[in-house]
Amino acid sequence: MRRAPLLPALIFAIIVTQVPFLYTLYLSTLSWNALRPGDKPFVWLDNYVTVLSDSRLRSALLNTVVLTAGAVIFSVILGLVFALLLDRKFLGRGIVRTMLITPFLVMPIAAALLWKHALFNPTYGLINGLFGGSTDWVSSYPKAAVITTLVWQWTPFMMLILLAGLQSQSHEVLEAARVDGANAWQIFTKMTIPHLRQYLELGALLGSIYLVNTFDAIFSITQGGPGTATTNLPYEIYLTMFRKFEYGEASAAGVIVVILTIIVATFALRVISGLFKVEENR
C-alpha cells in the first residue's frame, strides 16, 4: 500500500526509458541497414567491432570530452566571477542579476542560430563588425565557436548555484577573519573557496549531465564539421541513424555510450549523494 503512490511514476519511467534500452541491446546484434531491403541477420557482436574500430566513434568520443569539459570549465570560472560581483551590494543589483541570467532563458536552438548568423558571420556578423577583420569564426575555430555559445548559455546556471553558495557563508565568521587581520585574498582562498567546493562540484556535475547531450548547437552551428571536428557522440549517432540508416551500428554505439555513462555516473552518484547528505544535515 505504501508503495502505491510511487508505482505510476516508476512504471512510467521503466517503460519509456528502460524497455527501449533493452530493445537497443537486441538491435545492436543485427546487421540492419534500413535502406537495404530483406532480412536482418543476427551478427553477434560484429556491430561493436565495426563501431569500436571505426575512427569516427573515437574522434566523436574525444570531441564529446573536449566540448563538455571546455564548456563546463569556462562556464564555472565565468559563473564564479559573476557570482562574486553579485555578492556585493550596489545600485541596480537586481537588474544586473536579471541581465546575467537572461542568456540561459533564450531557447538553445535560437541562441545557437543567433551566434552563428548574427555574431560569428564573417561578412555581417557583430563580432567582425565591431572589431574589424574578416575571420570566419565558425570554420576557423569550430570547437571554440561551439564552446563559446554553450558557455554563454550555461554561465548563468553556474552563477546561480555559486551565488547561493556565497550567500550561505556565515557573515560573522568572515567578519571575525577580517578583524583578525586576514586580507581579502586570504579570505577568498582560505575560506570562500573551500566553502564553495561542494557548490562547484554540484554545478560542474549537473552541467556535465546536460552538456554531454549537446545536440542543438552542433546541429545548427557546425553540423559536426568541418570534417568531424565538432561531431560529438549524440551527433554521430544521429548521423548513423538518420543519414546512413545503419540501425544496427547506431544501436551498438548507443549501448557503448550507455556503458560509458554508467561508469561516469557511478562516480557522479557518489558525489551527488555526498552533496545531498551535506545539504540535509545543515
Add this chain to the structure above:
Amino acid sequence: MRARLQNSVWGVVAWIAGIIFVFPVIWMVLTSFKQEADAATNPPSWFFAPTLAQYGQVFDRNITPFLLNSLMASVFSTILVVLLATPAAYALSLRPVAKWSDSLFFFITTKMMPAVAAFLPVYLLVKHLGMLDNVWTMVILYTSMNLPLAVWMMRSFLLEVPREVLEAGEVDGASLITSIRKIILPIVSPGLAATALICFIFAWNEFFLAVNLTATNASTSPIFLVGFISSEGAFLARLCAAATIVSLPVLIAGWVAQNKLVRGLSMGAVK
C-alpha cells in the same frame, strides 16, 4: 567610506559585465526591428527606422501552429509530470518506502542516460504505432524527460513539511486527504509552481526529439526556427524576430521566477 567606494567601483564593473553578457540578446531584439537591408551590414547599423515588418512576415509564414504545438506539448507534459512526480516524491520523503534511496537514484540515472542511446527503439516503436508527427507522442516523451527532475525537486520541497505538524494532524484524526489539503499543499505549492515552471521550460526548448519525430502536423517552435534558415537568402532580421517570439514565454517566466530557478535547476540541492 572606503568600503562603500569599493562597492560602487565593483558595482560599475558588474554593470559592464552584465551589459556585455546580455548584449547578444539585445542585439537579437534590435535586429528583429530592422529591415533585412539594415540587418546584414558591416559595420553594424545602430540607427534605423524600427519596423514590425519582420514580425508580420513571421506570422505570415504561419508560426502560429508551431507555437500551439509547443504550448500543447509543454503544458500537457508538465501536468502529467506533476501528477506522476508528486505522489512518487511523497512516497520518497514524508512516508518513505523501503529502499527509497534506490528508487530516487534510479530516477536520476534515467536522466544521465543520453537521449540518443535509447532513441532508435523509441523511434521504431512510434513509427510502428503510426504515432510519428503526433503531439501526444511528444507529450509522453517530454514527461519521461522531465520526470526525474520533478521527482527530485518535489521531494526536496516535501521534506520541508514539518513532521510534527503532520503527526499531530493524524492524532487528531485528520484523513490523508485533509492533511494533504490543509497541511501539505499550502507549504509546497510554491515548490509545485517552481517544478512545473522548470518542466515547462525544458519541454518548450526541447529540440532533438522534436526534430526527429515530427514533420508537419506536430512540429514545435524550435523546428520553425530551423526550417527558416535553409530556405531563405536574406533572413537575419526575420530569424531574430522569430527567435524573439519563441524565446519570449521562457524569458518572461524565468524573469518572474528567478528566485526559484536555482533550487529547481539543482534539483533541490541548493536552497
